[in-house]
Amino acid sequence: MESVDNKNSIFKEMEEDIYSSKLPEIEKQKILKNILKLKEQKINIMITGATGCGKSSTINALFNTQVAKVGVGVDPETMEITKYDLDNLVLWDSPGLGDGKEADNRHSKNIIKKLAECDEHGNALIDLVLVLLDGSTRDLGTSYELINQVIIPNLGENKKNKRDRILVAINQCDVAMKGRYWNFEENKPEPTLIQFLDDKVESVRKRIKEGTGVDITPIYYSAGFKDQGEEQRPYNLSKLLYFIIQHTPKEKRLAYVNNISDKDEMWKDSDDLKDYSTEIKQSFADTVSECAADGADVGEDIGKIFGKTGETIGRAAGRIIGTVAGVGKAVWNVITSW
The missing domain is CATH 3.40.50.300 (P-loop containing nucleotide triphosphate hydrolases)
Structure with a gap:
């Protein structure tokens, strides 16, 4: 089996998004705690x-x-x-x-x-x-x-x-x-x-x-x-x-x-029964929205806070429609209904 050298990259970007956000420190700590729980999930x-x-x-x-x-x-x-x-x-x-x-x-x-x-x-x-x-x-x-x-x-x-x-x-x-x-x-x-x-x-x-x-x-x-x-x-x-x-x-x-x-x-x-790429993006977005931000008072569009994370999710799901280019924060905000 070929090795996969991408350990925790999605979680690293989630953490970077939170650290760089303008959220109050107490809310940052709540979300970071949730991210740690997500990181431990297998x-x-x-x-x-x-x-x-x-x-x-x-x-x-x-x-x-x-x-x-x-x-x-x-x-x-x-x-x-x-x-x-x-x-x-x-x-x-x-x-x-x-x-x-x-x-x-x-x-x-x-x-x-x-x-x-x-x-x-x-x-x-x-x-x-x-x-x-x-x-x-x-x-x-x-x-x-x-x-x-x-x-x-x-x-x-x-x-x-x-x-x-x-x-x-x-x-x-x-x-x-x-x-x-x-x-x-x-x-x-x-x-x-x-x-x-x-x-x-x-x-x-x-x-x-x-x-x-x-x-x-x-x-x-x-x-x-x-x-x-x-x-x-x-x-x-x-x-x-x-x-x-x-x-x-x-x-x-x-x-x-x-x-x-x-x-x-x-x-x-x-x-042609369903747009599976969009549905898959939405599934990932729901996890970030509901699990990472659980219990935190975000107070703004969570898609804007997790911009870099959204780009990673967009690229991953973008593969399913045959392209990894040009899928970024804008797409993240469009495909989610935060």
């Missing part, structure tokens, strides 16, 4: 699914890191959950199920054990489980067993908590119909494939609800595939990131700012 995401679902390509597409392909040069049955520590963002990459009953049993026990772990405050260590399904196959039996029998029963007793802590995403939507009805030039599905994928989403939702009573609506996307010398062309990756952020506790969302992939091609293509 988001832990477990990524799992059946063998071949594309976990590694998804991680590589979403974040500024490179992880090895699962099973390449290693016996998959001997692999355990791998930890990727990206400062405040921690990824737990679980081996794929489907390599044999004995291996699946061992991997399932490891997943259950990890889900039972608590942090230093006694809360569940894993904030979110991202379960990836292989959109190129109709045989999702292993995935349903993983979701219905291993993951959901071990996410606590409350149905809402279960729903908030799991996100199901169908990868490889471009080959869901063996490559038919996929517009390769524009890198998007044609109407026939969209209907097929919508039906698949509904089918998966029903199977999970019938098996667990928990109502989860999956999304579909493609992490793309990058062979040597080829370009990785994801689809709906910004939608996937948006839903990941929405499933993340508000006080932990800034962990993503420094880790979103800075490769423009990762974010080019998505459906």
